[in-house]
Ligand SMILES: Nc1ncnc2c1ncn2[C@@H]1O[C@H](COP(=O)(O)OP(=O)(O)OP(=O)(O)O)[C@@H](O)[C@H]1O
């Protein structure tokens with residue numbers, strides 16, 4: 437089950453994890469898992485076994501005195517209602533407590549990963565305050581939860597006592613009043629009744645935790661069944677090669693109804709290099725994200741070789757592409773595994789070759805264990821430029837026909853940038869590439885430069901033409917010269 441859950445996580449929509457707090461999900465899932473396991477192991481047995489015992493006991497009680505037994509049966513719904521109300525309140529609190537824990541886990545996660553920034557900005561006291569508030573709230577909720585929990589047990593004892601007292605009273609009347617029951621029979625009745633209490637308790641506890649387990653299981657299954665927003669159709673086309681062009685046809689896109697791209701028309705022919713430039717926040721990364729279908733357009737279509745992307749098998753589509761992003765995504769694993777990521781059949785020789793091309797081989801050899809060095813959480817033990825070169829090596833090794841480079845050299849100093857740039861130039865030759873760059877000197881030779889501003893194409897053309905036009909592109913290049 438854990439594996440299936442994980443499998444679904446890897447398939448989910450990118451936006452999903454921004455929308456829902458990670459920590460909240462983490463703590464909820466661990467709790468839910470424990471709940472389900474507890475149910476399966478402990479409660480199921482008593483829920484299956486005890487009813488039989490209880491039925492037998494009731495039959496005996498009925499045989500002894502139908503009147504008295506009916507009387508006790510009338511009392512049960514009343515006490516049941518009281519107990520149900522208590523449980524309902526407990527549950528609401530438990531939910532709050534879980535959410536509070538989720539926020540705490542999230543804050544811890546952020547704190548560990550953002551340690552550097554926190555120290556640099558002297559934000560310790562700010563975060564301490566935030567954590568203090570969360571902890572206080574969590575403590576308050578938990579205190580109230582355990583107070584209610586502790587209270588609920590004496591309360592149900594009390595209810596039990598009342599029931600027994602009522603039986604004594606009514607039974608006593610039957611014995612003393614109308615000679616309807618012999619005293620010794622009444623004693624026997626009480627003994628039977630008392631010995632039925634334990635199985636009944638087991639049963640009701642079993643039911644409660646079974647309910648909790650079902651709720652937890654339902655949440656887990658709901659999540660497992662959350663269909664990723666982006667899927668391939670059942671009769672998806674298989675594709676092994678990219679032959680003619682990628683085309684954006686009147687493409688618009690918004691994040692949560694906020695438009696980011698507006699009516700984009702763009703054709704990227706096979707073998708060409710297209711550069712996307714323009715002010716920050718203009719929508720360049722978003723545009724690039726539409727090509728591997730990280731998102732689907734809200735309006736219009738993206739076509740590959742004349743067919744809309746959704747018609748292709750998603751895995752095939754993505755295996756045509758190599759992506760190096762603004763924030764290289766690395767895993768807490770060895771350098772070797774990070775480069776060979778997702779490619780099962782590669783040899784040591786090929787990995788090293790790719791690292792050489794990406795200008796990463798030398799620094800890798802200088803690390804403690806070379807290719808077997810662990811790079812830490814999110815590549816923490818590497819410099820920004822080193823991380824980026826690993827990401828480039830990964831793309832080189834994959835050797836895809838389409839390359840998407842989103843600020844692939846942004847984290848490099850000018851010397852290594854020149855070296856990596858050379859490597860990328862070699863890599864881009866005979867390939868179709870979409871290159872996003874802030875440093876405009878690196879994309880002067882692109883076949884087409886597309887200037888994106890506020891989600892629209894402001895200008896397009898080759899470098900000399902755009903300079904001559906004396907528009908936004910020229911302004912941007914001149915700003916960078918100084
Ligand atoms: N996951 C997201 N959810 C909501 N809004 C987003 C998301 N990603 C980006 N945006 C918004 O979309 C707009 C375009 O972002 P995008 O990352 O495409 O810009 P960009 O041109 O790549 O900028 P930069 O040059 O700084 O990388 C921005 O205003 C940004 O705030």
Ligand SMILES: [Mg+2]
Nearest residue numbers: 720721762842
């Ligand atoms: Mg960007």
